[in-house]
Amino acid sequence: MARLARGDREALGPLMERHHRRLYRLALSYLRNADEALDAVQEVFVKAYQHAARWDGGSEVGPWLTRIAVNHSIDRYRRGRRRLAAETPLDEETGDRDVRLTTSDPSPERRVLGREVGERIASVLRSLPERQRAVFVLRHYDEMPLEDIARTLDMSLGTVKSSLHRAVHHMRERLEGLR
Amino acid sequence: MTWLFHGRWRERTSLLALGALEGREADGARAHVGGCPECADDLARLGRAVELAALDPLRAAEPPIGVPALLTRVSARLDAAAAPSPRRPVAVWLLPAGALAAGVAALLLYQPSPRPPVASPAVVSEPPVAVADDMLGRMERSVTRKQTARYLDEAQDLLLTVAASRPCARQSQRVDVGQEARRSRDLLARRALLVGTSGDDVASVRPVLRDVEYVLREVASLPSCARERDLQAIQREVSRRNLLMKIDLMTRELKG
Numbered sequence: 001m002a003r004l005a006r007g008d009r010e011a012l013g014p015l016m017e018r019h020h021r022r023l024y025r026l027a028l029s030y031l032r033n034a035d036e037a038l039d040a041v042q043e044v045f046v047k048a049y050q051h052a053a054r055w056d057g058g059s060e061v062g063p064w065l066t067r068i069a070v071n072h073s074i075d076r077y078r079r080g081r082r083r084l085a086a087e088t089p090l091d092e093e094t095g096d097r098d099v100r101l102t103t104s105d106p107s108p109e110r111r112v113l114g115r116e117v118g119e120r121i122a123s124v125l126r127s128l129p130e131r132q133r134a135v136f137v138l139r140h141y142d143e144m145p146l147e148d149i150a151r152t153l154d155m156s157l158g159t160v161k162s163s164l165h166r167a168v169h170h171m172r173e174r175l176e177g178l179r
Numbered sequence: 180m181t182w183l184f185h186g187r188w189r190e191r192t193s194l195l196a197l198g199a200l201e202g203r204e205a206d207g208a209r210a211h212v213g214g215c216p217e218c219a220d221d222l223a224r225l226g227r228a229v230e231l232a233a234l235d236p237l238r239a240a241e242p243p244i245g246v247p248a249l250l251t252r253v254s255a256r257l258d259a260a261a262a263p264s265p266r267r268p269v270a271v272w273l274l275p276a277g278a279l280a281a282g283v284a285a286l287l288l289y290q291p292s293p294r295p296p297v298a299s300p301a302v303v304s305e306p307p308v309a310v311a312d313d314m315l316g317r318m319e320r321s322v323t324r325k326q327t328a329r330y331l332d333e334a335q336d337l338l339l340t341v342a343a344s345r346p347c348a349r350q351s352q353r354v355d356v357g358q359e360a361r362r363s364r365d366l367l368a369r370r371a372l373l374v375g376t377s378g379d380d381v382a383s384v385r386p387v388l389r390d391v392e393y394v395l396r397e398v399a400s401l402p403s404c405a406r407e408r409d410l411q412a413i414q415r416e417v418s419r420r421n422l423l424m425k426i427d428l429m430t431r432e433l434k435g
Contacts, residue, residue: 165193172228
């Protein structure tokens with residue numbers, strides 16, 4: 001990060017190596033669209049480079065990048081929703097196709113079930129308020145400890161817990177009947 | 180046991196099912212569930228839901244591009260951001276739009292009205308601003324579509340050129356693709372700018388853009404004197420994806 005702050009672009013490579021997969025999955029889980037997620041990851045590293053000087057050298061880079069990724073995904077999702085409200089529906093199939101291309105589940109039954117699960121989760125996530133959605137994504141997809149989620153999203157621990165509770169109950173209602 | 184009392188434990192049961200509790204908090208929740216059949220049933224059902232949710236394929240999704248390609252895209256964005264006037268195209272459009280808005284405002288102001296001129300300035304000035312914003316949005320979308328169409332045109336040209344590459348002068352079974360590899364890198368950098376700035380406006384073309392990007396990356400990674408069989412593999416990929424035809428259709432759609 002010190003190299004980045006000095007404007008050394010080469011330093012982006014090792015940073016990407018360490019974090020790009022995790023950030024991609026995080027953005028993908030939130031945005032549910034591979035192209036949007038890739039754009040989001042790209043913007044995370046652009047912002048990391050541009051604001052490297054602001055990074056507090058005492059803290060870890062991972063949570064800082066996560067914070068950028070989550071905030072960017074929330075913004076992007078919000079813009080997308082506004083656009084969808086005004087224009088045509090998002091091509092859901094595009095997202096599905098991306099996922100098929102990038103995952104390798106050998107069992108067809110599991111794969112079909114997985115897709116059904118993914119669609120239902122996407123529908124639950126759409127119904128959740130932005131911050132609640134972010135809390136669930138950080139816990140379920142990034143397995144982030146609750147205290148870290150609270151710090152990342154600048155929320156109280158109690159709010160994180162109640163958000164997760166509500167999200168998981170929504171999830172249970174939508175997933176019951178599968179299998 | 181009151182509902183209020185259960186309410187406190189319901190939240191912890193949810194967190195327990197998610198594996199989000201640790202230490203004494205987790206022990207306490209487990210102890211409560213052990214003595215509460217209703218909570219145990221809740222935990223079992225939540226546990227099944229969490230297990231199912233773990234099957235979401237997005238949890239294991241891999242980024243569609245590797246670090247070198249991502250680095251190229253980020254560098255292109257940073258270069259664009261560092262350019263002296265990155266928003267110049269918008270400013271160019273702003274001028275006629277602003278002039279038009281001023282014209283509309285003037286028309287509205289000078290329209291003959293049967294009533295005395297008591298309308299508030301806010302009422303008079305609002306419509307032109309709305310017109311300008313809307314028009315600007317349309318113009319920006321139109322610019323994005325044109326840029327995307329041009330990018331696809333050039334990508335198609337490149338794919339046709341690379342298919343007709345000449346043999347390398349001093350090496351047998353190798354073809355000279357140095358120029359095409361360089362052009363591919365340039366196009367990839369431009370593609371990064373397309374997505375980074377106004378990607379929302381070309382959503383319907385994205386599958387083709389993705390396929391094109393994949394093939395361009397393959398071409399960009401070739402050495403100047405590439406093996407014939409590597410080039411043939413790329414051509415097979417282009418053919419398998421019907422890429423030239425798709426580019427044709429999409430370009431036509433973008434150009435209207």
